[in-house]
Amino acid sequence: MDTYVKVSGIYKKLKEAEDNQKVLYISGAAGYGKSSAVEYFYRKKAHLNLNGLEGYLKERPKLEEINQKIIIVDDISWIVDVDSREYIEQLIRNRKQYGKHIILLGRSRLPSWLRLSALDESFLFAGEPDLECTRDEAKKLLDNYRIKMEEKDLDELMAESKGHPLCIRYTAYHMSNMGKNHYDESVRQEVRIDMFHYFDRVVYDRWNNEMRTVLLALCQYPSFTVEMAELVTGNTRIPILFEAASSVGTFFIKADDNTYSYRPMLRFFFQWKQSILWKKSQISENFERAALYYELHDSIEMALFYYQKAGKKDKISELLIRNAEKHPGTAHFFETREYYLALPEETIKESCALMSGMSMLYSIMMQPESAEYWYQKLKKYEHHAKKGSAEQKEATIRIAYLDIALPGRGIHGIVKTIRDMAVLSQNKTVKLPEFSVTGNLPSLMNGGLDFCEWSRNDKQLALLLKKPIELALGKSGVGLINVALAESGFEKATMDDYEVMTRLNSGYLMAGTSGSIEICFAAAGLMVKDHLKNGQAAIAEEVFQSFQKKASEGKAKHLFKNMKAFHIWMELLQGMTKNVQEYLKDTPDERVAFCILDRYQYMIKIRCLIVQNRLGEALNLIEWMHVYFTSYERNYMWVENQILKSIILYRLEEKGWEDVLRGALKKAERYHLIRVFAQEGIALKPLLDKVKKSGIDNTYYKQIKESVGQMAVFYSSYLKMENVLKEPLTETEKRILKLLCGELTAHEISDLCSISYNSLKFHNKNIYKKLGVNSRGQAVAEAHRLGLDKV
Amino acid sequence: MEWKSNVSVTKGDSYVIADGTHEKKASKEDEYIIAAMEKGICDDEKLLQVIMEQEQYTEMIARLRLAEFVVEYGDYIAPIQRHMKIEM
Incomplete structure (x- = not known):
């Protein structure tokens, strides 16, 4: 029953290698049937099998003493012994002289010690795509077990297994044993367990304790960097271990951003193995270390996610409090809302930062009543706190902060609040929370808050507020007034280009050297708009690209989404x-x-x-x-x-x-x-x-x-609606349609286009069909709707 | 700082600022500033001095105080037309 099914992909490569007398290197992870494929191909021919699993070749017969024409070296990736390596290189070099054909099998990419030979001898390569079963081959394998699988089930099997030969064989075996014709969860479970046991034997057992510990620890994460792996495992030899893993197998997939992830099936295996070997406390500690990594890298959502998995409620609260210190533009309130909303009310009431954070969060979510609820709780806290105590001061500061920064409050009374905060901040022991004046937008007038009302007396207010704002906002205030004034003048067209650009450039320079990148974004955005206003699209693009480079180098991730949106608008x-x-x-x-x-x-x-x-x-x-x-x-x-x-x-x-x-x-x-x-x-x-x-x-x-x-x-094409026709109009049809939208008769149109009346009728018929209409009137209406009359 | 050309300021129980279409009753706290303007003090620096003396504020706080005034009565205050020095 268990007849090997020829896999056409690898068969072709074996034939090609033989016909062209090339050395063939076959690479594929465990279970891809490399050895089976080669054994099947050479089943009728005498061949010598050598194996490097122990790290060296147990047998190294002299080339002239080998009777067989075919030499197969399996598990070549494991060979570390120098003599064995030299032996293989010699085999390759002299094979033609002795009329030998060589096939090498390994689980990894070509070992580095063979690369020169590969170049000199023009190796042929086969990989996993060549070893995967096609749909027909999978069907044939199932037939061998007398399984008649429905097409839908076969689709699922192929999608899940990706043609992995061993996986398909196990599936056929279990369906046969269980007397099933339907590919369901019970079959999957049996196959999974068998695959896990297989990996246990051929993968896990081959490694030493150090590697096993690392592989078990990292399987908890969908992706990780070397740095994260070091922190999570406490092992500083991660780069060496990863290199060792890559040299003997393909455990990991490395992405362009230098993150690693497990091959999916292997990850499931290691997670299964971990569930058997590790205690819950070990798993929790592991998550906690990952959370710490993300915390150190300011990735609060991931940090919270893993602290939650680790069951560290106190760390979650601590992180949420620290996050609440930031302004909405960088605080990720919205992204972490599930954690804030899950906090017990009693925990929130004990912390000014959390009450302030909750008020801000609800305001961002457009729930002003809930925002106000927490604002009032903070006021109550301030009222009940001991007079002059640190707690009362903190509450006062946070209330003032909310008075300025809460999105739903507008700008009423904001100057008075800023004044009160300025008085408070004269006491150097009081630290003011961060402000987002731009809200991560390319604007100050329309950034964190809407300052259109202030723009009515822009110059007056700029003169009065420059010094206090720069003092109160610190870094966030550098260059602000220059840019804000330029924006007001630009938006109202009350400032000439020279003044706008000069103010923007000075604001950008000031913010760029000693201020914040958010102000630079506002300035750059306005410069772009000013250039576009003057039809200078190329210069506008240059300005944008310069800023984009600056933002990337400054790792201003919080601006990227709005920068992307801005460029789409351009x-x-x-x-x-x-x-x-x-x-x-x-x-x-x-x-x-x-x-x-x-x-x-x-x-x-x-x-x-x-x-x-x-x-x-x-x-x-x-x-x-x-x-x-x-x-x-x-x-x-x-x-x-x-x-x-x-x-x-x-x-x-x-x-x-x-x-x-x-x-x-x-x-x-x-x-x-x-x-x-x-x-x-x-x-x-x-x-x-x-x-x-x-x-x-x-x-x-x-x-x-x-x-x-x-x-x-x-910009004559701005917001022109895309042609939504299934079949586009030809140039002739477009021309005729435009004429149909005019007042000309059919005969006039045919004369103008130098075509016969019958030809015009023919074109009209096609135009109507493409527009989905039945008459000239309908065609004109549709053309108008789609903007085709202006094309 | 000056009122718009069509603005009138009348004093009864309190100051009333009007522009022919709308009017606004000034708050008690702002009266001394309006009084200073009525006396002809138009220069912002001099108005700041008045505020600093009246309220015992530092210059920074006085600036914020005067800015509050501008925001409050902005509809009636003439916008600055002159070209302003672009400070570095």
Whole structure:
């Protein structure tokens, strides 16, 4: 019954090697059937088997004394003995002279001591893909056990085993023994156990204690670096051990970022083995060490994950408290919310940092009542604390911090709060929590909070606040006023390019040398926008790339997502949409969990959805954002959101677009915002040409129109909806369609295109078919909807 | 710091700032600043001096205090039009 099934892949390689008199090196992990394949191929020919499993060749007969033509050297990866290695090299060198054919088998990549021989002798190589069973071969193997597997089951088996010959053989064996024709969990379990026992014998037993300990310790993790492995295992010889493992087998897969991961089946094996050999306390301690590694590398989510696995509640609280010291832009509140929300209320009430953190978290999650609940708890704590005590001071500071930084509070009374905090911070023993003035956005006016109200007296406030802000914010305040003032002037078009750029450059320089990278991002983003405003897309790209390099070198990971979103916007402006689909896959899904910190990504997502003609989805997201922008007093983004809404409604030919746009104009007029309209350029132009602007100042409106017109000229493909036709139109069809959208008769069109009337009818028929319509009128409407009339 | 050209300031029980369309009653705490402006003190540095003397503040706190005033009455205060020195 148990007849070997020929695997065509390796058979071909063996034949090729034999025909061309090449040395063949076959590499494959345990269970891939290397030896079986070679034995089968040479079953009718005499061959000499040598084996290096012990680290050396027990037999080393002289070449001239070997009768067999075929020499097979198995387990070559294990050979460490110098004489054995030299023997094999000699075999290879002299094989032709003695009419011998050599096949080498190993579990790893080609051993380094054979590389020169491989070069000189032009080895042929076979690997796991050659050893894997095809679907037909798997079927044949099952047939040998009289198993008639359904196609669906066979699909699953092939997907799970990846054609691993031994796995398929075990499956056939167990299904036969259990009298089953259906590939189910009970079969899988039996196969797993058999595979584990196999690995135990041929892999685990071959290693010394040191290697075993390391392999058992690391199997708890999906991936790890050398540094992590050293910390988790306490073994400083990790690089040597990894190298040793790689030289005899393919345990690990190394990724481009220098992280290692186990081959999946081997990981399951080691986890099974660990569950037998290790106590629970050992496993917990192991997790704790991994948590420490992530904690030291500031990867709080992973640290919390592993502390939880280790059952270290006290460490979780400690980490959450420390995290609450950071501002929302770097604190990962949202990502770690499950841990905060799982904290017992009594634990939270004992810590000012945790109460403050909870208030901030709920505010980010748009639950202002819960945010206020914890704010009031903090106030109560302050009230009951001993007067003048450290606890009371801390509570006062955190309350003031929330008064400034809580996203839902807007900027009312913020200067007074800053003033009170400045008084407190004169006492050097009081440490103020970090602030995020930009909220990781390329903006200060519209960053952590919306400062549109302040922009109305921007110069006055800049003069007054420069020194106190730089003092109060420390590093976060360096260059801030310069950049903020430039942004205000840019957005309102009240500052010339020279002044904008000079202020931005000085702000960038100051922040870059002794400030924060967040301010640099704001400055760089505005420089890009200014260049784009002037049609200088290439320079804008250079500025962005320079900043991107700076951010990468500074490891400013917290900015990467918004930087990516910003660049997508730059591409959209220039009509480049090839990255849109990929970008949309990575954007947060507001329907799963809404986080206000993702607002910038959402706004770019809306534009991407417009481009893809997913207008309904775009509108849904706009409505989500509208609720947020309204309740959290985000004036700038409220206007931006309404502009995009009006564009969508206009494209859907919904009458409401005009009221929406007028609402945006009215609100924006208070702050004299120009650029928020201008940046929508050609997408907004047709609306502005039609909207009745009653109630809006004429000079302001004219300025908007001019700016929008300018951008429309530079970026005529912005937000042009992608052609969603299943079959694209030919150039002739596009030309005809555009003419159909005009007032010309059919005969006039055929004359203009120099084609016969019948040919025109033929083209029209194809056009209608591709557009999914039945008449010229419908074709015109569809063309208009898809923007094809403007192509 | 100056009021907009269309702004009037009247004193009854308290100061009332009006621009013909809207009006705002000044708070007690702000009256001395408005009074200083009514006396013709328009220079920000001099207004800061007034605040520092009145409230016994340091310069930094006085700046924040005056900024609060600007935020509160910003609708009525004339924006600075002149080109400002770009400080390094």
